[in-house]
Amino acid sequence: MFEKDEIVGEDFHKMLLAIQNLIEYLNRNYFNDKRLEEEVTMTKTLYDPIVEKKRIEKKAKETAIKAIKMGMTNEVINELTGLSDKEINDIRKEQSH
Incomplete structure (x- = not known):
């Protein structure tokens, strides 16, 4: 579960x-x-709290990728995931390649 x-x-x-x-x-x-x-x-x-933290970070990144594909702004993605503008922009760069 x-x-x-x-x-x-x-x-x-x-x-x-x-x-x-x-x-x-x-x-x-x-x-x-x-x-x-x-x-x-x-x-x-x-x-393991470290494993849990990584799981949360992975989920945030997956959510950000979906939100980017839907054309959402960094501000909205930040509200959904808690990721910083830099992290979101890095994900945007990864997705554009």
């Missing part, structure tokens, strides 16, 4: 933490397997 943009990164992260907490609770109360606790802590690394 995360890769298909059906769920945002923040919600994905919250779901992983909830699953982790549930597994830790069940392990503490029913299994007490220390190895399981070590493996569960790895779920924290599945959400």
Whole structure:
């Protein structure tokens, strides 16, 4: 779902933490397997803010490309994507080649 943009990164992260907490609770109360606790802590690394930032930047660029093709101004594209005039102009140059 995360890769298909059906769920945002923040919600994905919250779901992983909830699953982790549930597994830790069940392990503490029913299994007490220390190895399981070590493996569960790895779920924290599945959400990477840097990867999320890159995904957002990629989505902004894709939106800007569509908006450029529709003839929108830099001002409108900036409002839609948050990209600067320089970034938008760079994308315009890339698209013109």
